Amino acid sequence: MAGVMQPAQRPIYALGLRLLAMVAISVMLLLVKLTGEHGIWLPETLFWRQLLxxxxLSGWLAARGEVGRLKTDRxxxxxxxxxxxGLGMFLTLGVVQILPLAEATVLGxxxxxxxxxxxxxxxxxxxxxxxxxxVLLGLAGIVIIAGPDRAHLPLIGLATGIGAAFMVALISIQLRDLGRTEKPVSIVFWFSAFCTPPMALFMLWTGLPHHDLAxxxxxxxxxxxxxAAQLLMTAALRYGTVASVIVMDYSQFGWATLWGWLVFAHVPPAQTWIGAPAIIAAGLIIAWREHVRGSGAGPRAPSA
Incomplete structure (x- = not known):
């Protein structure tokens, strides 16, 4: 739009923001796993994950007098x-309560x-x-990580992790459509607004009195x-392109491995270390090709 100043590109700063976003996501998944071990039901965890x-977000917009940014015709x-x-989030957070953090992360x-x-x-x-x-390289990575031994990777966990990744991919198609007409802040808000009330119904069964301070x-x-992760990822894309910052997304595997070792004394087996690079390489190839296809092709719909 004429007259609108675009933020200057700061690629190193953008990389740093994206890295911090991955740290935030890895800590969130660690906390989700800990809530499961603490006896808090996953639907209740999802409720607070969406409500807060x-x-x-709505309080911030109200304080700035910009609630009108949430208006939608769709x-x-x-x-x-x-x-x-909502189903995708249930699977994405649920898989970390079934599998070790490193394996759950790499399946994502x-x-x-x-x-x-x-x-x-x-x-x-x-x-x-x-x-x-x-695609073939990534599928080979899944087969390697799954391996013949079900002890470290039960079938239900593997199916949940793959299902979560499929739902994330399906959501990306939806976001591509929504991004044509909706602002990112509106997409995030309405997702919370529609997801929170159904999740609140589970509070009738789980209740609140069992929670302690921890x-x-x-x-x-x-x-x-x-x-924090949502804000950091949004900020990273203000100062860098998707193609320039996406490499930091795979640092989440390192953080998940670290938290798994420090908190749960889990070290991924050899097959995970072999299969994970294949899946990561597949993702980087796809990201590179998307960048090449999008170069010079005009504006593209934003993704989240």
Missing amino acids: PGLA PLIHARRALIG FTAPIFAVLLAVVLLGEKIGAWRWTA GWAMLCGIGATGL
């Missing part, structure tokens, strides 16, 4: 996105692979040799780190 950032599309996104990196396959099925995109190679601290920490 939603309240913070409430049904937001509701559909919330339905799919398969989302770009499913995004490519969904683009073929739902959008009719033509996929070239590079992206097909990345439980409340973990729930507040999940909301705070989730919101």
Whole structure:
């Protein structure tokens, strides 16, 4: 838009912001795993994960007199996105309560692979040799990590992790459509607004009296780190492109491995260390090809 100053590109600063976002996400997933061991039901954790950032975001907009930014002409599309996104969040946070943090995290990196396959099925995109190679490489990584031994990676956990990645990929297709007409802040707000009330119903069964100070601290920490991650990722994309900062996303595997070792005394087996680089390489190839395809092709819909 004419007359609007675009923020100057600061690639190193953007990389730092994206790295901090991955730290925040890894801490959030650590806290989710700890709440499960603390006896807090996952639906209740999801409720506070959505409610606290939603309240913070709406309060911030109200203080700035910018509540009008939340106006939308597509409430049904937001509701559909919330339905799919809520299921995706349930699987994404649920898998860390089933699997070790490192394995749960690396399975999440398969989302770009499913995004490519969904683009073929739902959008009719033509996929070239590079992206097909990345898909096959990523699938090989899953097979290696799964391995013949179910002791460290039970089938239910593997299915949940793959299901979570598939839902994230499906959500990315939805966000591509919403991004044509909606502001990012509106997308985030309406996701919380539609997801929180159904999740609140679970509070009738779980209740609140069983929480101690540690439980409340973990729930507040999940909301705070989730919101921090969203803000940091948004800020990173103000000062750098997706292609320039996405490499930092894979640092989350290192943080998950570190927290798993420090808190749960878990060290990933050899097959995880072999399969994880294959999945990460597949994601980087897909990101690179998306960047090449998008260069000089005009504005593209934002993603989250």
